[in-house]
Amino acid sequence: MVGTYFMRVAVLLAAAAVSSASAGAQVAEVSKLSETDLALSFYGAFSERTTGDGIVQSPSNAAGGIVEVRRIVNPLVGYEGTYSFNRANQVYLPTATCGVPCATISAQAVSADAHEVTGDWVASMKILGVRPFALAGAGILLNQPVGGQGNTTSSNKGVFVYGAGLDWGLLPHLGLRLQYRGNVSRAPDLTTVFGSSGAFTHTAEPMIGVYLRL
Numbered sequence: 001m002v003g004t005y006f007m008r009v010a011v012l013l014a015a016a017a018v019s020s021a022s023a024g025a026q027v028a029e030v031s032k033l034s035e036t037d038l039a040l041s042f043y044g045a046f047s048e049r050t051t052g053d054g055i056v057q058s059p060s061n062a063a064g065g066i067v068e069v070r071r072i073v074n075p076l077v078g079y080e081g082t083y084s085f086n087r088a089n090q091v092y093l094p095t096a097t098c099g100v101p102c103a104t105i106s107a108q109a110v111s112a113d114a115h116e117v118t119g120d121w122v123a124s125m126k127i128l129g130v131r132p133f134a135l136a137g138a139g140i141l142l143n144q145p146v147g148g149q150g151n152t153t154s155s156n157k158g159v160f161v162y163g164a165g166l167d168w169g170l171l172p173h174l175g176l177r178l179q180y181r182g183n184v185s186r187a188p189d190l191t192t193v194f195g196s197s198g199a200f201t202h203t204a205e206p207m208i209g210v211y212l213r214l
Contacts (some may be wrong), residue, residue, distance in 0.1 A: 037167075039068040039177050041209025045086045045114075050187045050199035054095050057187050057197040062087040064114075066181075066207065070122060078122035080135070088114035088143055090187075092194045110152050110190040115142040116183070118161050131167040135181075136160075143188040155188035155196075165207070173213040181205045 043066060047059035064086025072078040093107040120137030141159040145152035165179025183203040189196030 034071075034073050036069075036071045036214045037211045038214060039070065039209055039211035041066050041068070041177055041179070041207040043084075043086075043181070043205045043207035045088075045203050045205050047088075047203040048201050050197040050201050051095070052197035052199040053195060055194055055197045056093045056095055057199075057201075058091040058093070059187075059201070059203075060087070060089040060091075062089070064205075066209075068211075070211075072122065072124055075125045076123055078124055078133075080120045080122055080137075082116070082118045082120065082139075084116045086114050088112045088188070090190055092191050092196070094194055108151070108191050108193055110149060111146040112152075112188070112190055113144050113146065115144065116140070116159060117142075118159065120161060124167075129169050131169075132164070133166065133179075134164045136162045141183070141185050141188075143190060145190055151192045152190055153192055155190050157185045157188060159183050159185040163205075167211055175211050175213075177207070177209045177211045179207045181207060 043064050045062045045064050047061070049056065049058045051057070064084055066082055066084035068080050068082045070078065070080035089109065089111050091107050091109045094105045116139060118137045118139030120135045122133055122135045124131050124133035138158065138160050141157045143155040143157070145154065161181060161183055163179055163181035165177060167175050167177050169175040183205065184200060185203075187197045187199055187201045189198075
């Protein structure tokens, strides 16, 4: 009787040990998949010219930088917060005429800075030494004229972000990040003289940078 009791206890303890080991293996596997990193990249910003409401609006190309804090939970679930900055100069040219001989209306150039803050969903998968990823998100684009310019105003617009790229590991916690991001938003209305085209514009941003696994 006593022997049977001890055998039952031993079986229960063995089952508990196996269950605990299995749970530990699952936790370890999830831990392998999940990671957090901090990245700094530099990019070129190439924006489209837009036309609308009697205005041709021409943005200048510029260089910029972006900081990303990214958390990967599993291949389908990841998220990041970003802040980026670049110059965002604009030229506004009216296309309307007065219908009779009249003075030429000059274009207005506005020098400005663009600050962008976004929250993005990220899907990624580690393959050998690289991790390709895709992302989509939204945020706010803050366009601020440089000081000392008359007839200008700040312009804040919502922005949709999408992109793809890959992380290439060079050291255990350090690597190279190559990516392309695209921004879609309404053209900024930085001048109080003409207004803006009011049209949606697309900005292409090819990037290269480094990431640090935390």
